Amino acid sequence: MSHGHDQQQEQHAIGIAFFLNLFFSILEITGGLLTNSIAIISDALHDFGDSLALGLSFILQKYSNRAGNAKYSYGYRRYSILAAVINSIILLTGSGFIMRAAIPRLLDPVKPHAEGMFLLAIVGIAFNGAAVLQLRRGKTLNIRVVSLHLIEDILGWVATLIVSLILLFTDWYILDPILSIAITVYIIYHVMTNLIQSLRVFLQTVPDNIDTAALEAKFQRIPKVRSVHHTHVWTLDGVNHVLTTHVVVDQGTSLSEVIAIKSQLKHIAYEMHCEHVTLEIEYGDEDCSMNHENCEHD
Numbered sequence: 269m270s271h272g273h274d275q276q277q278e279q280h281a282i283g284i285a286f287f288l289n290l291f292f293s294i295l296e297i298t299g300g301l302l303t304n305s306i307a308i309i310s311d312a313l314h315d316f317g318d319s320l321a322l323g324l325s326f327i328l329q330k331y332s333n334r335a336g337n338a339k340y341s342y343g344y345r346r347y348s349i350l351a352a353v354i355n356s357i358i359l360l361t362g363s364g365f366i367m368r369a370a371i372p373r374l375l376d377p378v379k380p381h382a383e384g385m386f387l388l389a390i391v392g393i394a395f396n397g398a399a400v401l402q403l404r405r406g407k408t409l410n411i412r413v414v415s416l417h418l419i420e421d422i423l424g425w426v427a428t429l430i431v432s433l434i435l436l437f438t439d440w441y442i443l444d445p446i447l448s449i450a451i452t453v454y455i456i457y458h459v460m461t462n463l464i465q466s467l468r469v470f471l472q473t474v475p476d477n478i479d480t481a482a483l484e485a486k487f488q489r490i491p492k493v494r495s496v497h498h499t500h501v502w503t504l505d506g507v508n509h510v511l512t513t514h515v516v517v518d519q520g521t522s523l524s525e526v527i528a529i530k531s532q533l534k535h536i537a538y539e540m541h542c543e544h545v546t547l548e549i550e551y552g553d554e555d556c557s558m559n560h561e562n563c564e565h566d
């Protein structure tokens with residue numbers, strides 16, 4: 269199946285990105301210590317965190333493709349979201365360490381080796397660029413988090429390149445910790461955004477690309493459907509959703525008409541990436557009180 273093949277390619281892509289990043293972060297740590305640049309050291313620590321995160325994605329993504337079983341009836345899709353949450357925590361921790369190292373240097377700037385910074389920045393752009401190209405085809409929330417992140421890394425390296433050029437001709441050493449802090453603040457902002465998005469998946473919110481009211485309106489346009497209520501949509505991993513809804517039809521609706529309604533409704537749902545669809549068909553004024561007053565319906 270082509271779907272399984274995509275997943276496998278995605279796995280492969282994450283694996284390659286992981287090894288590229290691990291190799292590169294070791295190179296950077298060495299380079300950062302040699303050039304005495306906190307901006308480079310920040311990037312090194314940060315990229316090391318990325319390697320851990322990628323390794324985790326690699327392992328958990330493998331799990332997330334497994335079929336469901338008696339205990340995990342929806343399968344393991346949410347493992348990729350779990351990986352995204354753990355990645356975020358690792359990156360936030362790394363960012364904390366960077367801030368702690370960079371802030372004192374604002375008051376007491378240290379001279380970095382500008383030529384070395386320049387060379388490391390060139391290598392940084394090349395390596396992160398290669399990793400982004402590897403991940404380009406991924407579609408899950410997790411892989412989008414990872415590739416977005418690598419693009420930010422490239423921007424960080426471009427900034428490092430510019431600062432190293434300035435430091436070649438001036439003694440504005442304070443630019444090094446300033447850049448380090450700027451990169452870190454930018455990273456924290458994006459990590460928080462992604463973390464909130466991942467937590468929303470766990471909190472069963474309606475996926476961003478789905479408007480429940482519009483979906484109900486679409487269902488109501490199916491011939492013989494009188495009304496629709498109790499529609500709930502949530503997502504397993506940001507891509508594959510789950511839908512439940514109640515469809516009211518007239519008392520005398522025939523079996524074949526109900527089957528036609530079901531198939532049209534499922535067709536609409538599948539187009540919205542709802543892979544698990546559960547329908548309740550109600551005839552006329554049938555009572556469907558569910559003993560839960562908390563959900564948002566009229």
Ligand SMILES: [Zn+2]
Binds near residue numbers: 314417418
């Ligand atoms: Zn990074």
Ligand SMILES: [Zn+2]
Binds near residue numbers: 498499564565
């Ligand atoms: Zn409900």
Ligand SMILES: [Zn+2]
Binds near residue numbers: 498514515556557
């Ligand atoms: Zn109902």
